[in-house]
Amino acid sequence: VIIYRESPAGIEPRHLAGFFVGWPNPPQPDTHLQVLLHSDAIVLAVDDATGQVVGYITAITDHVLAAYIPHLEVLPNYQGTGIGRALVERMLDKLRDIYMIDLVCDPDVESFYEKIGFRKVGGMCVRNYDRQAGTLPPGLSGNGHQAG
Ligand SMILES: CC(C)(COP(=O)(O)OP(=O)(O)OC[C@H]1O[C@@H](n2cnc3c(N)ncnc32)[C@H](O)[C@@H]1OP(=O)(O)O)[C@@H](O)C(=O)NCCC(=O)NCCS
Numbered sequence: 001v002i003i004y005r006e007s008p009a010g011i012e013p014r015h016l017a018g019f020f021v022g023w024p025n026p027p028q029p030d031t032h033l034q035v036l037l038h039s040d041a042i043v044l045a046v047d048d049a050t051g052q053v054v055g056y057i058t059a060i061t062d063h064v065l066a067a068y069i070p071h072l073e074v075l076p077n078y079q080g081t082g083i084g085r086a087l088v089e090r091m092l093d094k095l096r097d098i099y100m101i102d103l104v105c106d107p108d109v110e111s112f113y114e115k116i117g118f119r120k121v122g123g124m125c126v127r128n129y130d131r132q133a134g135t136l137p138p139g140l141s142g143n144g145h146q147a148g
Helices: 029-038 083-094 107-116
Strands: 002-005 041-047 053-061 066-074 100-102
Touching (some): 002 083, 029 053, 083 107
Antiparallel strands (some): 002 041, 041 053, 053 066
């Protein structure tokens, strides 16, 4: 059974294995946990049988007009079962008082988002690829995983 949670309470790095599929320099689980702790809103899909996180979505927001969704991922073994849609719908509900909700995606997932009500716009971005594994916030132990 998949349980949806909106808090990182009780989540440990060991519950966050297998994400960032295809990233050349992926964040480690302890860095991933910091992403969850420092986001303004999250929804986690947890496999009740194992306690493992099998999908997650995050948002950052000014709490007035704008929100951005940097991360959505469902583990490969759990894709195609409605978890991705559920994560997005639950996040959109959490952000229902916000005017603009944006994300950036590759063309291969545009139809996934269109089914949930997103529409296509143009976008621009910068990527500091040497920081892809993440830089932990000051004062947090990185266990040597900081990039660079
Ligand atoms: C994209 C992703 C989150 C979808 O999650 P999922 O749990 O497999 O999706 P769901 O099972 O909820 O699918 C919902 C609907 O979208 C469709 N869909 C799923 N993945 C799709 C894709 N890649 N392209 C087009 N449609 C897709 C499903 O067929 C389903 O359609 P239906 O409602 O008509 O049956 C998942 O494939 C994933 O994690 N991919 C890798 C990371 C990624 O690309 N994240 C997005 C970053 S912007």
